[in-house]
Amino acid sequence: xxxxxxxxALHADSAAIPGPSADIFDPVEARAEHLVPGAPRVxxxxxxxxxxxxxxxxxxxxxADLARWTTPSRAARERRKIGRAKAASVDAExxxxxxxxxxxxxxxVWTHEALPILPGxxxxxxxxxxxxxxxxxxxxxxxxxxxxVDVLRQVAGKFSARRIEVVSGYRSPKYNxxxxxxxxxxxxxxxxxxxxxxxxxxxxxATQQVLHYVKSLRLGGVGFxxxxxxxxxxxxxxxxxxxS
Numbered sequence: 001x002x003x004x005x006x007x008x009a010l011h012a013d014s015a016a017i018p019g020p021s022a023d024i025f026d027p028v029e030a031r032a033e034h035l036v037p038g039a040p041r042v043x044x045x046x047x048x049x050x051x052x053x054x055x056x057x058x059x060x061x062x063x064a065d066l067a068r069w070t071t072p073s074r075a076a077r078e079r080r081k082i083g084r085a086k087a088a089s090v091d092a093e094x095x096x097x098x099x100x101x102x103x104x105x106x107x108x109v110w111t112h113e114a115l116p117i118l119p120g121x122x123x124x125x126x127x128x129x130x131x132x133x134x135x136x137x138x139x140x141x142x143x144x145x146x147x148x149v150d151v152l153r154q155v156a157g158k159f160s161a162r163r164i165e166v167v168s169g170y171r172s173p174k175y176n177x178x179x180x181x182x183x184x185x186x187x188x189x190x191x192x193x194x195x196x197x198x199x200x201x202x203x204x205x206a207t208q209q210v211l212h213y214v215k216s217l218r219l220g221g222v223g224f225x226x227x228x229x230x231x232x233x234x235x236x237x238x239x240x241x242x243x244s
Contacts, residue, residue, distance in 0.1 A: 045177060045180075045181075048177075049174065049177045052173035102116035102117055102118050102119075103117045103119060103153055103157065104116075104117050104152065104153070104162060104163065105117070105162065106132065106163075106166050106200075107163055107164070107165050108136075109166065110136035111134075111136050113132060115129065117149065117153055125146075126144075130144050132166075133166065133170050134170055135170050135171055135175055137174070137178070140172045141170060142170045142195040143195055144169065144170060145196045148197075148234075151214065151217060151219060151233050152198070152200065154217065155200075155213065155214065159209070159213075161202045161205065163203070164200050164201075165201050165203065166198060166199070166200050167199040167201065167230045168197075168199040169197075169198050169199075170192060170193075170195050171186075171190060171192035171193055176193055185243050185244060191235070191236045196234050196236055197221075197233065197234035199231070200233070201229050201230040207224065207226060207230065208224070210231050211224045211231050218238060219235060219238075220233070220234045220235040220237065220238060221236050221238065221239045221240070221241075222239075222240050223240070223241050223243055224240075224242045225243040225244065227243075
């Protein structure tokens with residue numbers, strides 16, 4: 001009888017002892033759970049816009065900036081005279097005292113401003129090009145890639161274009177986000193926001209002809225927009241696409 005009672009007590013004690021499957025607090029395992037990095041949170045469009053705005057300096061174009069950029073300095077005027085003299089020596093039809101015709105004139109369809117590109121223009125056009133392609137919505141400017149000037153100059157020479165209409169240059173993050181919300185086909189991280197793109201067209205020249213020539217330059221991305229009748233050219237990776 002005593003043996004039976006002892007066996008029952010031993011069985012009860014063994015059942016009370018927690019086994020390996022019981023919930024035992026393990027400090028090492030609990031600490032490991034806190035060290036595991038969580039999944040990155042997806043930013044909303046508004047948060048992305050604030051992040052882009054914080055990374056890009058807020059530079060607005062004032063009337064004084066426009067006056068300074070449109071009025072060349074004395075050194076720039078001297079370099080322009082040298083460039084005109086070289087052009088006159090090459091072209092027998094240009095004589096001293098005769099007006100030198102620009103290679104082409106850029107016309108901004110939003111601001112209705114004109115920017116002539118003259119033979120011999122060097123880096124003195126950089127400031128004027130920066131102001132000319134500013135964001136018309138926020139009046140902000142950025143340092144535009146000057147290789148875009150060479151693209152427009154070569155396009156003008158290829159098609160003997162006296163005037164090139166510029167549809168879009170620099171696009172601020174605020175304006176780019178607004179266009180996306182309205183359903184326009186603009187990239188979230190557009191080359192326009194970096195100052196590396198320009199959209200343009202030439203009246204009287206088929207957009208496809210301009211497209212094929214800009215592709216042959218193999219500078220960067222080239223987009224074709226047949227409905228809006230303009231060509232996109234940027235200095236990013238070489239790629240091609242068709243928009244609306």
